[in-house]
Amino acid sequence: MAQHDLTAARPEAYDVTAAGSGAIADYVAALAHELRRRSDREEILAETEDHLWLATDQLAASGLDPYAAERAAVERFGRPELLARTWTTVPTGDRPVLAEPAATAGMLGVGVFLVSSLVYELTAYSTTWNPTMFHVWSVVAGIGLLLAGAPLLSLLAQPGRRALGPHLVVGAALLVLASAWYVAGMGWSYPIPGTVFGIVAALALWRSRGSRPWLAVAALAWPIGTAVYVVGDVLNLGPMDRYYLHPVLPPVVGFWVGAVLMGVGILAVALRLRVAAVRAAPQVATAD
Structure with a gap:
């Protein structure tokens, strides 16, 4: 996964309903900004992106248009700022298995x-x-x-x-x-x-x-x-x-x-x- 540019200005408020092609990329970029102070940020972003594409594939396989499937996957994941708050309470840089x-x-x-x-x-x-x-x-x-x-x-x-x-x-x-x-x-x-x-x-x-x-x-x-x-x-x-x-x-x-x-x-x-x-x-x- 490519490194994210965190020096850019903060993304505008994320609107999943307005997202079309590139919704996942926009979501990951917004999440990257929220997690900019975490040393394990790139691992979290890579895992999040993988999950989003997997969900998109599953929704597309069920009959949704690919763009609609991408938007739906992002909507189900929740707003990036809320997900970032979750990660701030997670004790490790990985999913909190234990x-x-x-x-x-x-x-x-x-x-x-x-x-x-x-x-x-x-x-x-x-x-x-x-x-x-x-x-x-x-x-x-x-x-x-x-x-x-x-x-x-x-x-x-x-x-x-x-x-x-x-x-x-x-x-x-x-x-x-x-x-x-x-x-x-x-x-x-x-x-x-x-x-x-x-x-x-x-x-x-x-x-x-x-x-x-x-x-x-x-x-x-x-x-x-x-x-x-x-x-x-x-x-x-x-x-x-x-x-x-x-x-x-x-x-x-x-x-x-x-x-x-x-x-x-x-x-x-x-x-x-x-x-x-x-x-x-x-x-x-x-x-x-």
């Missing part, structure tokens, strides 16, 4: 992590200490934390590549480390796995073009929770633990501040991924 499952895994993971933590704490404060139950819920929380990081891994995928990129590999390794910390029964020292999770979110924030405010929330969640813990502990806020001679509330409050902020950030990112996947579904279906 965006929807990553979003689903992230939402499920947040729920599992929060619920397992809540059940354990309620049980721990209402009954006698049970090491077996502690380890079971720690394992569940570790699995939840790993799933919660799935949207971050989707954002770390290399643009325009099928193979795994170094950012994705590093992010996955860090998430496994954070999860293993809980699985090993050391969730009580949550600032450590929380910091590791925050590093992955910060890496996704650096790599991604979309969801940046919510990625920032996910990245800062555990540092904020840890700060609440440390300040409360230093100031001896709340009742004291008679065994460890430290206040009881700061670590609990700090954990839930970090957990809730992380959950809010990840859920928002996951919802954006799901919207991007749904919007791109017609394009994927055409390609298939």
Whole structure:
């Protein structure tokens, strides 16, 4: 596919109903302008053009005049500025194959992590200490934390590549480390796995073009929770633990501040991924 001249003036408002011969070329040119800041623009344009010609061939085969088929294919694709907005939420330079499952895994993971933590704490404060139950819920929380990081891994995928990129590999390794910390029964020292999770979110924030405010929330969640813990502990806020001679509330409050902020950030990112996947579904279906 030829390179597109992006130095030209912005195309006039695109009117698919007025398009005749050359409708696809006009559409791709308009889309090129909307995507002018994306490094993977040429791949998107080539794929879009291929889909449009495939749809045109299918419509022409059904009996439409070739020019009418071209116009119909363009109309079905939607306005270029709307399609461009879809691509700004897509985490990779390719179609978002893993965006929807990553979003689903992230939402499920947040729920599992929060619920397992809540059940354990309620049980721990209402009954006698049970090491077996502690380890079971720690394992569940570790699995939840790993799933919660799935949207971050989707954002770390290399643009325009099928193979795994170094950012994705590093992010996955860090998430496994954070999860293993809980699985090993050391969730009580949550600032450590929380910091590791925050590093992955910060890496996704650096790599991604979309969801940046919510990625920032996910990245800062555990540092904020840890700060609440440390300040409360230093100031001896709340009742004291008679065994460890430290206040009881700061670590609990700090954990839930970090957990809730992380959950809010990840859920928002996951919802954006799901919207991007749904919007791109017609394009994927055409390609298939």
